[in-house]
Amino acid sequence: MNTPPAFHLLAKPTGAACNLDCSYCFFLSKEMLYPGSRFRMADELLESYIRQLIEAHRAPEVMIAWQGGEPALMGLDFFRRSVAYAEKHRRPGMRVTYTIQTNGTLLDDEWAAFFKEHQFLVGISIDGPRAMHDAYRVDKGGQPTFDRVLRGLGFLRQHGVDYNTLTTLHHANADHPVEVYRFLRDECGSNYQQYIPIIERVDEEDIARAGVPVREASPAPVSTAPWSSWRDRPLYTQEGTYVTDRSVTAAQFGRFLNGVYDEWVRRDIGRVYVQMFDVALANWHGEPSGLCVHSKTCGLALAMEHNGDMYSCDHFVEPRYYLGNIQETPMIELVTSPAQRRFGEDKFDSLPRHCRTCEVRFACHGGCPKDRFITTPDGEPGLNYLCEGYKLFFHHIDRDMRIMSNLLRQGRAPAELMQVYAAEDARSQAAFATAGRNDPCPCGSGKKFKHCHGRSGI
Ligand code: SF4
Numbered sequence: 001m002n003t004p005p006a007f008h009l010l011a012k013p014t015g016a017a018c019n020l021d022c023s024y025c026f027f028l029s030k031e032m033l034y035p036g037s038r039f040r041m042a043d044e045l046l047e048s049y050i051r052q053l054i055e056a057h058r059a060p061e062v063m064i065a066w067q068g069g070e071p072a073l074m075g076l077d078f079f080r081r082s083v084a085y086a087e088k089h090r091r092p093g094m095r096v097t098y099t100i101q102t103n104g105t106l107l108d109d110e111w112a113a114f115f116k117e118h119q120f121l122v123g124i125s126i127d128g129p130r131a132m133h134d135a136y137r138v139d140k141g142g143q144p145t146f147d148r149v150l151r152g153l154g155f156l157r158q159h160g161v162d163y164n165t166l167t168t169l170h171h172a173n174a175d176h177p178v179e180v181y182r183f184l185r186d187e188c189g190s191n192y193q194q195y196i197p198i199i200e201r202v203d204e205e206d207i208a209r210a211g212v213p214v215r216e217a218s219p220a221p222v223s224t225a226p227w228s229s230w231r232d233r234p235l236y237t238q239e240g241t242y243v244t245d246r247s248v249t250a251a252q253f254g255r256f257l258n259g260v261y262d263e264w265v266r267r268d269i270g271r272v273y274v275q276m277f278d279v280a281l282a283n284w285h286g287e288p289s290g291l292c293v294h295s296k297t298c299g300l301a302l303a304m305e306h307n308g309d310m311y312s313c314d315h316f317v318e319p320r321y322y323l324g325n326i327q328e329t330p331m332i333e334l335v336t337s338p339a340q341r342r343f344g345e346d347k348f349d350s351l352p353r354h355c356r357t358c359e360v361r362f363a364c365h366g367g368c369p370k371d372r373f374i375t376t377p378d379g380e381p382g383l384n385y386l387c388e389g390y391k392l393f394f395h396h397i398d399r400d401m402r403i404m405s406n407l408l409r410q411g412r413a414p415a416e417l418m419q420v421y422a423a424e425d426a427r428s429q430a431a432f433a434t435a436g437r438n439d440p441c442p443c444g445s446g447k448k449f450k451h452c453h454g455r456s457g458i
């Protein structure tokens with residue numbers, strides 16, 4: 001059996017239980033997997049989980065990663081005990097790191113002091129400035145949460161805790177890349193940003209149940225349903241060829257990444273880390289990307305529920321992808337099981353021909369299988385819903401990625417690319433200054449200057 005030296009396991013100590021009710025959160029419906037449960041990880045399971053996780057790692061470092069639902073609902077003592085168990089079971093010389101993904105609303109001074117003391121990396125879920133964040137991230141009474149999130153973030157900043165931001169992209173924010181990026185960078189002080197597309201698949205049964213019409217759209221049919229929370233729907237599964245109208249479109253996703261990239265590349269290389277850009281550079285440079293979505297195979301990012309049930313992936317916490325329970329079967333056996341290996345290899349094996357011959361496959365790898373539900377131009381199923389966006393983005397950054405990869409090969413800093421941009425921007429400004437209204441625009445768009453950069457305000 002091929003045992004990986006390390007793997008990533010997201011543990012959900014409260015299962016799907018959360019103090020908020022974000023309307024796009026597919027995970028809320030996972031409560032239906034465990035009817036009658038209190039959704040709290042028991043103490044003996046906590047110790048067993050940490051012991052098994054440490055034993056299963058042959059690498060000198062192990063990451064204990066908490067997620068939800070909202071893990072902070074467990075209370076601080078739970079996490080104090082988890083640190084004590086990690087200290088008890090770690091091998092001499094082994095380094096244990098901690099991460100937690102939280103909506104931030106329950107954090108206070110005491111939480112922040114604890115995170116600082118144990119060097120937790122805290123992921124804060126925030127979707128941009130107030131209106132964009134509050135569009136879907138609401139509490140159980142439907143009230144906005146923006147102020148509470150910023151308050152929680154304030155405690156982390158006061159205590160000097162390491163944090164990053166996780167921003168989902170959806171109908172309310174995906175057309176505003178620069179605004180979102182600058183808000184996260186300047187108002188939230190986020191130097192590590194992660195963007196995740198919201199793609200809510202639904203099928204005809206869902207649509208009939210909701211009693212709403214659907215609209216044909218490309219690349220996937222979009223439901224115009226005023227979807228409410230997933231909590232009251234049957235168990236959410238990765239099925240269906242429609243998406244909700246909250247979902248980001250492929251083109252929006254590509255344009256968003258390009259918009260953030262154009263801002264970042266001129267002033268923030270080496271200062272602000274945007275996960276997607278790091279991943280892309282690794283792929284251009286021929287190194288492991290560190291992100292399953294843009295790796296050839298996956299299967300080393302699993303999820304564990306509050307009762308020890310393990311699933312193939314956080315996005316596939318559904319009966320078909322149940323691997324077993326760590327109280328009955330050792331964790332390492334579940335991680336290395338044939339079912340899990342198959343799950344990971346399927347990511348490559350199921351690629352449609354369109355992807356196999358794609359010029360940016362080395363960077364894309366077909367994206368996540370959960371999003372492969374549209375058909376290719378020649379009618380083969382299994383193309384990623386985001387394909388159009390991926391192409392927009394990967395082509396947009398191709399030249400720069402080559403430059404940065406070359407700089408790395410020469411032992412130089414990728415940040416030197418900013419000098420290239422400064423020189424190019426200066427040349428463009430000089431060309432714009434002397435262009436006549438009816439001349440072709442110096443930017444190369446093919447339009448007349450007066451209809452392009454010569455328009456006032458550009
Ligand atoms: S299914 Fe998607 S999210 Fe899950 S491990 Fe594979 S690539 Fe990653």
Ligand code: SF4
Binds near residue numbers: 358360
């Ligand atoms: S860009 Fe599109 S065609 Fe190319 S690998 Fe990605 S999903 Fe496949």
